[in-house]
Amino acid sequence: MPPRRTTVDPAKGVLEVEWQLFGELSRALALKVSREFDPELVVGIAIAGVIPGATIASILDRPFVSMTVSRRYRPDATVRETPAIFGEAPAAARGKRVLLVDETCDTGDTIRLAKAAIVNLGAESVKTAVGFKTGSFNPDFAAIATEAAIILPWDRELLVNGELVLNPAYSAYRAS
Numbered sequence: 001m002p003p004r005r006t007t008v009d010p011a012k013g014v015l016e017v018e019w020q021l022f023g024e025l026s027r028a029l030a031l032k033v034s035r036e037f038d039p040e041l042v043v044g045i046a047i048a049g050v051i052p053g054a055t056i057a058s059i060l061d062r063p064f065v066s067m068t069v070s071r072r073y074r075p076d077a078t079v080r081e082t083p084a085i086f087g088e089a090p091a092a093a094r095g096k097r098v099l100l101v102d103e104t105c106d107t108g109d110t111i112r113l114a115k116a117a118i119v120n121l122g123a124e125s126v127k128t129a130v131g132f133k134t135g136s137f138n139p140d141f142a143a144i145a146t147e148a149a150i151i152l153p154w155d156r157e158l159l160v161n162g163e164l165v166l167n168p169a170y171s172a173y174r175a176s
Helices: 019-036 048-061 108-119
Strands: 014-016 041-046 064-070 085-087 097-106 125-135 139-145 149-151 157-160 163-166
Touching: 019 125, 019 139, 041 048, 041 108, 048 064, 048 097, 048 125, 048 163, 064 108, 085 108, 097 108, 108 125
Parallel strands: 014 149, 041 064, 041 097, 097 125, 125 139
Antiparallel strands: 064 085, 157 163
């Protein structure tokens, strides 16, 4: 199975996010959103956007649903193809003000695709939020802008043959 992350330029650094920092960033992001937008529904982009999405929905006291947008990996496992929606945009978004959440955004391909699907479904309005803006795409809300490689607390280890091991995608960035 290919790693969930592509490699990033080590010269740009590494931001290893612990659970406490994740919680603080989620609270800060929810506050930013609440000052400018009153969503009726929060949609998390599966897989990694579900955790921040559900957390922000809880802080905002709004319903939460997820949608799956994924990238297929080429056989060499280093280049990702164009993202695709698996399933449909959540029907609960129809006619609602929606906050679409993902963990990071770089080019914006994934979040733009998800937003278009929700708009096409008939949402009243859609705003985007990410924990980490890592590239050229500008979401409506972001907790932090950085070019560093992001290691998330829920993604740092994988279960392999009954053992937790460092996610192979991060082995170049972490010695322990």
